[in-house]
Amino acid sequence: MICAEQVSYSYSGGGQTVSDLSFRIEKGEFVAILGENGAGKTTTVKLIDGLLRPTSGRMLVNGLDTAKTRVSERAKQVGFLFQNPDRQICKNTVREEIAFGLRAVWGKQEEEKIRARTDELLALFSFRGDEEPFSLSRGQRQQVALASTLAVKPAVLILDEPTTGLDYRECTRIMEFIKTLNETEGTTVVMVCHDMEVVLDYARRALVMAGGRLLADGPVHEIFRDTALMEKASLLPPQIVQIAGRLGGDYAHADDAETLSGLIAAAAERRRA
């Protein structure tokens, strides 16, 4: 689905560069990109989306080279949810906002189809079509942005710190929605996230970056358990992983646990087995 072949990129103004990135992300995966600020995470996802073109190497999405694909063609394949929804929202009503992205990608002649898809999304997100996006709360605006990103049914969904500035409930609502999409529709999700709890709860694979290079690539639990790697990337694993690590023994390998009670139950299960 996504294939980076020795991709390097450097900003002309000097900024963070990424170098020699090589990875493959298959269809239906839920991948998190981790690293401290300035590690090159956002640059990497922008390279996947084709917003940035590699200075060397190739980035292929669905077999198409991002450097050679037209903007509208690429937007059909890849949806990008930015950290700040206010940079995206430009219409007076939620309905128009959702339809805007559809018109840009499908063309204005598909008005019937656009209306049907907009209705579908309004129902899915429980929005009133005539609501003004800018009068909504931050979390709701993020949902409007998500709805309009998903409208074109992209095969790949990129999330750049999607939960920043959201409260727990808003964050859960957005992430649960994305999880369902990933599980039922097989949408490939690539997420940049600083909240390790969210990463542990939703992502299945993690790419760890530092200084513009890929440090590690593997299942989330294994990545979090590797204390030397975490330290090298200046990351702190979720508390539950830290507790499991401290307790050691059966607890340290209770991989599926997301809560304390889950950890105890999993350890007990392991002991019985």
Added chain:
Amino acid sequence: MNGLFQYVPGNSPLHRMNPVTKILLTLSVCIAAFLTDNLFVLLFLLVFDLMIGVAAGAARKAFSIFKGLFKVSLFLFVLQVLFIRRGNRLFWIVTDEGLLTAAAVVLRLLVVCLPLALILTVTQVSDIANAMVQVLHVPYAYAFTLTTAIRFIPQFMEEMGGIMESQTARGVEFDSKNVFKKLGMLFPLCAPLLISSVRRTGATATAAEVRGFNLRTRESGYKRYGFGLVDLAAVLISAALIVGAVLIP
């Protein structure tokens, strides 16, 4: 563009000069440029601008601003030449008066824009505001408005870049060659920019209020802006520029 209004630290006489004198010098260059029609005087003023850039240790910056302005000027020059039909025809539709007027307009544009950009290279925006309040008795609210406007330019540029990126990701083709299509794309850019600007204004106002904005008076500034020999020289040069522009036909 981002670095265009950025302060470059240094210790040249221009850096040490009183900000008010720098404003005076800048204005004098502008006034002289508007008072004269003589191409040689305008050329002299342009060289003077560039020399100021060199004296401030910002030669590269001065030339890069000049290069940027030059492209606009070239466009303006061609327009003027095509539209002015007075005077003697030299070839095709080009007349001597058209050429002279176009040259004067373009030179004037360069002469006026360069020092306005250069003054911000050698003076911190806060110093301009404080000196205006202290020396010229400008109410702080007005000085603050001016400095905030200048300070926000790079932020607006960054915001605009972010908005363009967001819209490109949704499939808006900014690289389209169709002019009408391009015009239609302005709206998705303007609405978010306007909303974010209004929000930012609110946030800035609150931040200023909580730090005692209303309590600020002329006496509040810690730094004093004195007049020295460099300032005297600058005042004399300013006067000479204006007098020269008036007297040289």
